[in-house]
Amino acid sequence: MSEGSAAPLLQLRGVVKKFDDKVALDRVDLIVERGEVHVICGENGAGKSTLMNILAGILKPDSGEIILDGVPVGFADPLAASRAGIGMVHQHFKLIPSMTVAENLYLNRQPRRWGFLADRDAMRKDAAALIARYHFDLDPDARIARLSVGQRQRVEILKALGFDARILILDEPTAVLTPPEVEELLGVIAGLKARGRTILFITHKLREVKAASDRVTVLRHGRRISTRPTAGLSEAAIARDMVGRDMRPPKRGEALRDQRRGAAVLQVSGLAMTTAAGRRLLDRVDIEIHPGEIVGIAGVDGNGQTELSEAIAGLVPVQAGSIRLAGADMTRASPQRRRALGLSFIPEDRLDRGLSATMTIAENAAASNYRLKRLIGPAGLIRSAARDAFALEKIGQYDIRGAKPALPVGQLSGGNMQKVVIAREMEKEPAALIVAQPTRGLDVGAAEFVHAQILAAADRGCAVLLISSELAEIFALADRIAVMFRGRLLKVLDRAAASEETVGLLMNGAELEAA
Amino acid sequence: MTGETKRLARAIAGPVAIVAAVLAGGFVLVLIISSDPVTAYRDLLFANFYSRSNFALFVNRTMPLLLIGLGVVFSFRAGVFNVGGEGQLYFGAMAAAAAALALPSAPFPLGALASIGAAIAAGALWGWIPGVLKVRLDVNEVVSTLMLNFIALLTTEYLVTNPLRDQTAYGAVSFVIPRGAWIPEIPGLPGATSGAVVAVLIAPLAWLALFRTEWGANLRAAGSNMRFAEAVGVDAGKQIIIAMLISGGLSGLAGAFYVLGIGHRFEQNFSPAFGLIGLTVALLARLHPIGVLATATFYALVLNGAAYMQIDTDVPRSIVGLLTGFLVLFMTARPRRGLIAV
Numbered sequence: 095m096s097e098g099s100a101a102p103l104l105q106l107r108g109v110v111k112k113f114d115d116k117v118a119l120d121r122v123d124l125i126v127e128r129g130e131v132h133v134i135c136g137e138n139g140a141g142k143s144t145l146m147n148i149l150a151g152i153l154k155p156d157s158g159e160i161i162l163d164g165v166p167v168g169f170a171d172p173l174a175a176s177r178a179g180i181g182m183v184h185q186h187f188k189l190i191p192s193m194t195v196a197e198n199l200y201l202n203r204q205p206r207r208w209g210f211l212a213d214r215d216a217m218r219k220d221a222a223a224l225i226a227r228y229h230f231d232l233d234p235d236a237r238i239a240r241l242s243v244g245q246r247q248r249v250e251i252l253k254a255l256g257f258d259a260r261i262l263i264l265d266e267p268t269a270v271l272t273p274p275e276v277e278e279l280l281g282v283i284a285g286l287k288a289r290g291r292t293i294l295f296i297t298h299k300l301r302e303v304k305a306a307s308d309r310v311t312v313l314r315h316g317r318r319i320s321t322r323p324t325a326g327l328s329e330a331a332i333a334r335d336m337v338g339r340d341m342r343p344p345k346r347g348e349a350l351r352d353q354r355r356g357a358a359v360l361q362v363s364g365l366a367m368t369t370a371a372g373r374r375l376l377d378r379v380d381i382e383i384h385p386g387e388i389v390g391i392a393g394v395d396g397n398g399q400t401e402l403s404e405a406i407a408g409l410v411p412v413q414a415g416s417i418r419l420a421g422a423d424m425t426r427a428s429p430q431r432r433r434a435l436g437l438s439f440i441p442e443d444r445l446d447r448g449l450s451a452t453m454t455i456a457e458n459a460a461a462s463n464y465r466l467k468r469l470i471g472p473a474g475l476i477r478s479a480a481r482d483a484f485a486l487e488k489i490g491q492y493d494i495r496g497a498k499p500a501l502p503v504g505q506l507s508g509g510n511m512q513k514v515v516i517a518r519e520m521e522k523e524p525a526a527l528i529v530a531q532p533t534r535g536l537d538v539g540a541a542e543f544v545h546a547q548i549l550a551a552a553d554r555g556c557a558v559l560l561i562s563s564e565l566a567e568i569f570a571l572a573d574r575i576a577v578m579f580r581g582r583l584l585k586v587l588d589r590a591a592a593s594e595e596t597v598g599l600l601m602n603g604a605e606l607e608a609a
Numbered sequence: 610m611t612g613e614t615k616r617l618a619r620a621i622a623g624p625v626a627i628v629a630a631v632l633a634g635g636f637v638l639v640l641i642i643s644s645d646p647v648t649a650y651r652d653l654l655f656a657n658f659y660s661r662s663n664f665a666l667f668v669n670r671t672m673p674l675l676l677i678g679l680g681v682v683f684s685f686r687a688g689v690f691n692v693g694g695e696g697q698l699y700f701g702a703m704a705a706a707a708a709a710l711a712l713p714s715a716p717f718p719l720g721a722l723a724s725i726g727a728a729i730a731a732g733a734l735w736g737w738i739p740g741v742l743k744v745r746l747d748v749n750e751v752v753s754t755l756m757l758n759f760i761a762l763l764t765t766e767y768l769v770t771n772p773l774r775d776q777t778a779y780g781a782v783s784f785v786i787p788r789g790a791w792i793p794e795i796p797g798l799p800g801a802t803s804g805a806v807v808a809v810l811i812a813p814l815a816w817l818a819l820f821r822t823e824w825g826a827n828l829r830a831a832g833s834n835m836r837f838a839e840a841v842g843v844d845a846g847k848q849i850i851i852a853m854l855i856s857g858g859l860s861g862l863a864g865a866f867y868v869l870g871i872g873h874r875f876e877q878n879f880s881p882a883f884g885l886i887g888l889t890v891a892l893l894a895r896l897h898p899i900g901v902l903a904t905a906t907f908y909a910l911v912l913n914g915a916a917y918m919q920i921d922t923d924v925p926r927s928i929v930g931l932l933t934g935f936l937v938l939f940m941t942a943r944p945r946r947g948l949i950a951v
Contacts, residue, residue, distance in 0.1 A: 470823060
């Protein structure tokens with residue numbers, strides 16, 4: 095910046111934040127210029143959210159300065175930060191589902207009539223005006239519970255803007271969105287920028303960094319590593335700053351690749367599932383997976399992938415069709431029986447089906463592995479020392495950071511939680527593996543590790559069904575690629591024959607319309 | 610190992626400090642309303658130890674609270690909010706009395722064992738019904754267990770005022786049960802039922818079962834995240850039903866010990882809401898079996914102590930309601946920590 099020009103909109107100097115003895119932020123300096131889109135990226139636990147929470151007045155720094163418009167400021171609480179013009183959209187929305195869009199927008203600051211009655215008409219009019227000003231597609235009278243995730247996010251953004259935010263902080267805004275919704279969000283961000291808003295965007299997805307930003311700041315282990323203009327910066331360079339080393343693209347043991355074949359391990363044929371209301375969730379799905387093969391299922395979320403994975407795992411009943419595991423009919427077998435025959439399941443949502451957040455890491459890792467790992471003593475009692483040793487072994491082997499056997503698993507970060515799930519499911523050396531959205535919410539380093547584990551399983555001869563809405567992941571791992579659309583499995587393509595374009599078109603139902 | 614002890618010390622320090630603070634606050638209150646606050650408080654805390662007979666009453670009061678509390682731990686750990694302890698207790702007590710009266714000539718261990726078996730079965734049945742309703746038909750267990758309490762209370766009331774009523778006795782009580790069904794007193798402690806000893810022994814067993822067996826881990830998995838439990842191959846519905854059988858069975862056992870070891874007959878109003886207090890006891894112990902041992906003892910201590918206090922001084926026993934109310938408030942309230950996100 096040249097001498098004499100106006101002070102930057104926001105400047106951080108030497109910000110330090112510690113939690114107990116853990117340093118979350120270590121003397122971080124940051125300059126945010128007026129009207130830019132500035133991405134903050136870094137791995138899970140790098141300090142991104144801590145930094146943003148300090149800016150939003152949720153946390154107080156231990157030392158260091160926040161300078162807004164050239165004036166040092168300190169925020170007592172989030173309200174003070176929003177009065178100063180800093181609005182935050184949290185990753186987990188803070189909306190009241192039973193209330194309407196307008197009510198949520200004006201929560202606790204509704205226009206009043208005669209000083210005490212809520213003036214609902216004025217509120218609705220103001221809400222409609224606010225929505226119109228930013229060209230958002232929202233109905234002020236719709237209840238939040240009926241909105242899609244992307245729409246809810248727009249309500250959150252409006253809520254922040256409603257306080258006249260000059261700086262809008264978006265914390266991992268794309269983590270919960272489907273690919274088309276991500277596109278829309280990026281459009282929204284561009285629109286806000288055009289209106290002169292300054293945007294701080296937290297993400298660990300490299301593509302979004304490239305697509306959305308003017309400048310990018312990388313944090314690692316609580317330190318600022320770099321701040322650079324995005325133009326001309328390669329994804330690899332950002333990734334290197336994030337993890338502190340070069341990334342290794344996942345690779346399979348090529349020697350084994352040709353050995354795979356032999357009888358199919360997992361055979362799904364004519365699988366069908368319908369809701370009570372008659373909506374088709376699965377429509378005559380056929381898949382065959384051979385030993386050592388990874389079949390990737392691409393598709394926009396909500397096209398039956400969840401139902402397919404849970405049907406194969408035995409968690410939901412099917413109306414028609416059959417599931418065979420190593421030749422044996424499993425269509426009506428219990429989940430226990432399927433596991434006993436060598437099926438492992440890594441569910442799409444680790445906190446829903448993958449883990450029990452309040453139970454310890456040791457117990458989560460040991461679940462379903464007690465017999466296999468001989469963790470039960472002669473009297474039928476758990477050998478707790480052996481169980482904890484098993485957990486320690488996995489913590490070391492999978493580099494699960496911040497983990498101790500007796501710690502509730504819910505206290506880990508998302509990526510480390512996912513590693514606990516994977517450690518548990520891989521321990522059985524499964525013959526067939528169902529893995530859904532394995533790297534959702536994971537940073538590049540953790541995702542690389544997870545990919546390596548999946549490939550290693552396939553190299554051992556495991557038949558892998560990989561379900562993912564990230565095309566890059568499918569293309570990096572799968573031998574054959576299928577696309578799910580409205581409960582149907584469209585075309586199974588050989589990887590060599592598939593391009594991201596054709597698969598992307600299929601994901602939006604291109605084949606159906608052509609037919 | 611030192612880490613373990615440190616964690617234990619930390620877990621215990623808080624509750625102990627809260628109990629001390631509540632007792633201290635209660636003393637200030639007693640100071641204001643009473644002319645003899647020291648006697649009042651001494652009675653409240655120590656009268657249970659003045660004589661063997663006082664201590665025996667304290668032991669008898671602890672027994673049902675402990676068993677029902679442990680039962681609640683099992684059901685809540687499995688994710689079932691079983692508030693039907695009272696009904697399960699009454700059904701168990703009635704089954705024990707009825708079985709004993711039906712077998713008038715059974716010799717000692719057999720008569721008692723048959724009665725205990727009948728009581729456990731009756732209590733377990735009263736736990737099984739809401740368990741199955743929840744698993745099969747998704748019936749909310751709070752509603753079903755609460756409603757089953759009324760059925761149990763009214764059914765036993767009918768039985769004790771009609772077919773089983775001892776006309777020669779005052780009040781709604783059954784005939785005295787035959788000697789062969791009586792369970793012995795604790796040696797050297799006349800009047801105290803040995804059932805209390807059994808209850809105390811069950812506490813560590815419950816801890817072992819819940820925290821040191823795969824079965825217990827599965828039960829807690831079903832309780833803390835049913836969808837997770839299913840995914841790792843646990844039959845969550847079965848775990849819930851088993852937990853309810855145990856929960857009801859333990860309450861039924863408390864009823865049996867009361868009838869066979871304390872009252873020696875079924876008395877219509879034998880329970881001062883043991884079921885409700887047992888629930889409180891378990892929640893205060895944060896659903897930990899060993900913690901229940903401590904909280905059940907404490908509750909029995911102040912409940913009985915308050916009676917002596919009321920006799921000796923001008924302080925009403927209802928002050929205990931106030932103290933325990935504060936205790937529940939402070940034990941269950943937790944300071945909300947600021948958002949910590951890294």
